[in-house]
Amino acid sequence: MAKSSKHYDDDDEAEEVDEEEAEAEEVEEEEEEPEEEEEELEEEEDEEEEERSRKRKFKGSQFIDDVAEEDEDEDDEEEVAPRKRKHRRGSEFIDDTAAVASDEEEEEEDEEEDFIDHGNEIVEEGDSRRSHHRPMLPRDDQEGDVEDLEKFIQQRYGRQEYEEYDEAETTEVEQQALLPSVKDPKLWMVKCLLGHEREAAICMMQKYIDCEAQNQPMLIKSAVALDHLKGYLYIESDKEAYVKQACRGMRMIYSQKVTLVPIKEMTDVLSVEKKSVEIDQNTWIRVKTGIYKGDLAKVVDVDHVRQRAQIKLIPRIDLQALAAKLEGRDDMKKRPKPAPRSISIQEVKDLRIPVDRKRDGATGEFFDYFGGLMFKDGYFYKNVSLKTIDAKGIEPSLDELQKFQKPGEDGLEAMGLPPAAARTRGQFMKGDTVVVAEGDLRNLMGIVEKVDDDSVFIRPKNKDLKGTLTFKDRQLRKFFKTGDHVKVIAGKHEGATGMIVKIKNYVITLLSDTTREDIDVFSSNIVESSEITSGITKLGDYELHDLVALDQSTVGVIVRVEKDGFQILKGTPERAEVVPVKPRDIRRKLFEKNLRSQDRDMNVVSIKDIVRVSEGHYKGKEGPIEHIHRGILFIHDRRHLENGGFLCVRARACLALGGSHRGFERPVSACTMFMTKDPSRVSYGLVVIAGNFPRGRGGFRRDDGVVGRTVKVRMGPFKGYRGRVVDATDSTVRIELESQMKVVTGACDPSVGHQLDSFLLLESPRYGAGSETPMHPSRTPMHHPAYTKDYPGTPFHEGMRTPMRDRAWNPHTPMTPFRSNEWDEANPSTWDSHTSTPQYQPETPSGRPFEAPTPGAGWVSTPGASFSEAGTPTEPASSFAAPSPYLPGTPGGPPMTPGITSYLPGTPGGQPMTPGTGALDPTSPAIGSLEPESRWGLPDIVVTVRKPGEDAQLGIIKESMPDGSWRVALGTSGAGNMITVTESEMELVLPKKTDKVKIVSGEFRGCAGKLMGIDGADGIVKLDDTLDIKILDMSSLGKVAT
């Protein structure tokens, strides 16, 4: 009769405590009447309660059905009605046996052990609760019902069967229905010994049992110890007095002060926040103690029983120190905490630290043991107590995670990041679309209206729900759709914007607007935004896409700027090696110096030129060159989705294409051939012979060491001249010639590079349009096969024209210095090979280097062949020194040089105005080039007139016009029309043997004579005045009309 009697005893005890109850015992014998009376008194209260509980039950509709309602009604009646009715009621709803059992009160003893209320049906919950209530309330004024109550209780619990697990037992009652009411026992708060809350609660239980055994039960209902509330214990009881009574004698509880918890706050007491993230396998944790304090670790295995876990760490091991220790020469020096880094076993072995490889019994995996520590794959495995690790609120940074990431794994999912870590506080903003993530309203969508601390007010999108709902921010998560344009507001990608392309739980993948790369971010870290930003593009001195030097030999392009570092694509061709780099690890920014390089076909490529990768891993990729560094190109291919579109390739693996090289591909073969095979490559640069002349790869630097030195010109028209350097730039020198009292400018180095450069420049429209072009005339006949493509009519002379050369050498029009310099720098090898070309003969003894065969140029077979005989530089040559803006880009069109006789590039024929050759004559002083006034035309000589669009006609020069042009009478005998012709429109007619000639250039200009014979390009002329025989260049002879 334990339980029932206990309850009975409870009452007794209560009576003892309550003075009033003393009387109750007396009245106890009279049973029925007082009870009825009492019940009537109570009626009102009951009704009230009834209503309340009914409301409650309506709320929890699952919980109560109609029968239950009825039951409730019955209960009401039952309270007023005699006991018979109770039984009837019981038999109506509950099984018969139970009813019978309760009928016979004697049998109750047998069932006492089954007091446990497991089997209670739902309908009874209200009942049983009230049945406990009721006796308490009336006890004060009425005691007669005690026995009755006893029976009542017996009847209730007697029916229970232990094994009868009712479905409804743990029914999903809405918690709301269980809210405390005034009828419920109250919660009282008492102080207790700090740190002994749990112990106090458990001891209270023990005390209760002990007291019960002594038949002095305590009247408290429960004792609650909260883990997070130190020094307090809650006790549930109806009366403060009971609490004090219960606490009596408990040494860890101070019951002097007992505080009532307001009803409204009662639920808060019990609504304990869920225990922090459970430590489980693959949970990220941080170590709380030791040298690994604060380090991120991954749980490998956890033993909750022993409260231990095996964790995986990035080792902080000083191998040197360990080795020293093992060898017994521990210097006992206090060492700083070693930096975390992965350890390779080979490295350990190299230090002769003994390594054991053992199989772990539990997992069957191999571990390496050394120094009493366990390692695997470079990680350190450590067994720790769960107390020494912290799993709460771990937010691993990406850097940390990457260290744990195996090469194969990818993405945050693989990192096993718990979604909880993805949640941050204060993530919601007004207007955000959110979804309820937990609770009854799960999956409800809404729009944030207001955020107040951690409460978020949302307006539900459901039309049946009106008004604003309030949630804790942890109950919500942001809602995004694929295709939304968002901005990242936190984390390493902060500031970036992009479009959502994938949503996977809390991890959202964006397609960044700037880099066109996928970015994984947490949904809490992004907000919807139409803004398009590039994210951060600058950090410190470095900007996105800068070329920077990482160390002596490593360069890289910044492909992403992050919050506190960069992602740098290293300059390793064919491999996309991206490294995270902190600003302080960058040595310097490499400034663009208009570098150039050569592609597969030796085309010069420079920054912004579009190239296509023709071989290797990136074959087919194409885009503009962003950076050049030592033969490596950084190309930006917008269709390349990695590394911000950047790729790094060898220049030799690329092929230039696109607008800047139009027309270039055609002459490629010619020029290639020229560059690589032509044996007659000759350079015209000034080459200095003064001793110890500093000769860097790029020629002269502008340094004062050069200036003032005496040099000797090695090539070109001034070959052999000595002079003093008055100025020097990277690629040019200005030399004051000793014998000429002139200052000339020349390339300071054998100008192979320069020459190629010029050639290429001429090809490039971008340069052709510019004023630079005139400064880069090709000065070698070898050039024109390529570049005269545009001037089919004059395949040979273009390149040889003096004007260009002269201009090039003209001190007043210095050459573009940087060109050749770059060339040199970019192509050191080219440079070298060219300088060593045998054809490069500084001391070309003969004056006709161009006699050398120019393959493919057809040089020898042309009428101009005769001109290859070095002749005296003629006046016409100098006349071209006039600043005629020779525009290679305008083929056929006369150059527009107002006021000065223009020189028509399209001059065919082999008249001796190939000053190029003349100029090449080492013996030729080429003074003429410095006499702008001079022209080659002379009265009476026969010329071929070529007007654009007209057939060539012969004519005889009659007189000079003040503007530099000539009046020419057409016809072989001068009988035709008189026309005005510029010098560029006419050509000398090649005289034949015994023809009367006039010398048009050179020191004998103007002299008349007779051509006695022709020897190659030279003509033997007998001068009329002196009867001297002179050997002159054929190109300087004009036939005189007969």
Place this chain on the structure above:
Amino acid sequence: MVSHAAQVPTSFGRELRVCLRCALVKTYDQFKDSGCENCQFFNMDKDHDRVLECTTPNFAGVISCMDPTSSWAARWLRISKFVPGCYALTVTGELSEEMQAICEDNKVRYVPRS
């Protein structure tokens, strides 16, 4: 004679475990020796592995429930139908599928406590 009440935990430290179904708090050894008073069908006392399967050390808060039937707290915590004893306020973790099936076999509805 207090046979109806659950065993009172014999320690207060980390040895404590909680029944995943009923949140009863006892030590590991107690579960091992006498099983869970509310969930006898788990037969933890007979099959000791079940102790690990059906209980967890991850819980927060302890409530000593002397009179579950009349206690509001017990009702609120859904332990009012269980035997008096010490229970956890919150339990982390859920029963495994297998154990849930056992609940079903015994006509006990399992509602996760976490």
